[in-house]
Amino acid sequence: MLAQMIGAERPSVSLATGTLQSAGLIRADRGRITILNRGGMEDSACECYQIGKEALDRYLAKEIKP
Structure with missing residues (x-):
């Protein structure tokens, strides 16, 4: 499911x-x-994060202001 979500092949995710x-x-075990x-x-x-x-922080700050 994770591979589908990010558009990657399952072996890449593994x-x-x-x-x-x-x-x-991380700890990965039985789908968790x-x-x-x-x-x-x-x-x-990478710097993308x-x-x-x-x-996202800027967007959320705008949504919170009245």
């Missing part, structure tokens, strides 16, 4: 989750993924 699990950032180290995940992400987070 490789990525295996790498993140080996690094101690648990983030163990959010800061580490953010550090390992920060750009997207800042855009």
Whole structure:
């Protein structure tokens, strides 16, 4: 299901989750993924994460204001 959501092949998702699990950032088991180290995940992400987070924060700030 995750592969379909992100438009990737299943082996690519398995490789990525295996790498993140080996690094101690996530635990993947029987269709469940648990983030163990959010800061580490953010550090390992490309600059796209920060750009997207800042855009979402700006959007949410506009929605909250009366």
